[in-house]
Amino acid sequence: MSEKMDSGKLMTMKEAVSKYFSDGDTIYLAGFTHMIPFAAGHEIIRQKKRGLTLCRATPDIIYDQMIAAGSCKKVVFSYAGNPGVGSLRCFRRALEKGQPNKIEIDEYSHFGLCGRLFAGATNMPFLPMRTNTGSDLPPQNKNMKTVKDPYTGDEISVVPPLKPDVAVVHVQRCDMNGNSHIWGIIGEQKDAAFASKKVIISAEEIVGEDLIRSDPNRTLIPDFVVHAVVHEPWACHPSYVQGYYDRDNEFYMQWDEITKEHDSTVKWMDEWVMGVENRQQYMKKLASEKILKLLPKPVYSAPVNYGSV
């Protein structure tokens, strides 16, 4: 195997967050229900980053935790619910009662939000889309405008590009330079990586460049858009990684109970986020029966032939 020289990108999550995140940044922790980078979110909380603009189509539990921790100034989103369960209570408490601090919101539909990332990634001034017309959302959000289609003369809804300061994308496997294989629900991972100024990849496995090059169609993110690489197995629990571990649905339901009050939320965070040093310690705290229950039955794809003359 032809291992290249260490590019200096490989580091711990603690180092990556400390090096690439600043107070006041606009950030995107990617993953549409799949491969949500909880390990990065928890490290951001531990390092007490403040005034962040948190962007995600679905804020999910990860942003609920960061809001409860006081990391957040503003949320850019399209669906603020606990998927399959109900409300995101910390998001609602911050919005409705200003606890622990008031937050601003910048709200879109899913197409609007992922269209913003696409426009950011492709460096477009704006993106037209067939949605939003007739909805009450555009009058509430000054970022949603209409333009006259120069060909038909019809008004069409447009959204501005989103270009976060930092994105974190979790992947199944990458090499030490960040060439990343992703499969399963690929959400907005690629769009987030290309739209953002700095990109941190966390991975279940660090593999050789040869393995990545054996299946280039699976490489959604190439090394030259990546700034840091973190080897972080189980980074996404209680979310999931296709082929590695399943979603911990029980925890998604428990989160609804844990977050009934701000105090009970803080108590949980003190134990599971502030009370651990890193992801390994978090995983050691999880009961092993629980972990075993999340391991999937393997289903492999057929190999493909990439040969040429």
Add this chain to the structure above:
Amino acid sequence: MAEYTPSELMVAVAARELRDHETVLVGVGIPNLAANLARKLQAPNLNMVYESGAVGSNPTRMPLSIGDPCLVTGAKSICSMYEQFAYYLQGGKIDVGFLGGAQIDKYGNINSTVIGSYQAPKVRLPGSGGACDIASNVKKIIVITPHEKRRFVEKVDFLTSPGFVGGKQNWKQLKLQGGGPYAVITNLCTMKFDELTGEMTVVSLHPGVTIEKVWENTPWKVKVADKLGTTPEPTEKEISTLRALDPQRMYLG
């Protein structure tokens, strides 16, 4: 005659609206059950698409969220979120979309954003997600909802996803490319929408339900079709197939 619960009736009636070879954008829970039931009965080639980018899913267990890994295993295709909305929805490839929400009004407009005002919410709901995009682009929108006064309102507090907006004429001027709302299926009746005005209209009463009961549970005097039908009872086959799909009754209750 089969014994059935109100939620089993709603799912069975909704499943009948799906045709073989249609492509349907499914959510979790009740709509997922309706789509799977149709696939086991009259629509074996129904294409189930999820907004998470799973296309032609073939789940072997009940998916717990739209991003459940079981929707990926054995699917026809997986695409990115942007591709799902741009290629499939905006590209006009989706026939039917299931939507739900906290409120629905007489033109089929849906609110899943806020009760009260946007700036000072009484209850903040999750927001559009893909709902506004789905409502704007699919050929038929189907809503399955319990028939309750708090859900049916003459005008939604916040219009998240367009039905016929301010009526059919108003909707035509907006030039949305979708076909608008098609059916609302409740535990009491099936409602469709007036060709001319776009107003919600009762077309079929479920077994044992009177129009007075529908009116009692709707805050405005909902229109009634000239030919008001009675919904055929769910068959033994519909009910037994449905129960096998949700053996733990996670969604059937």
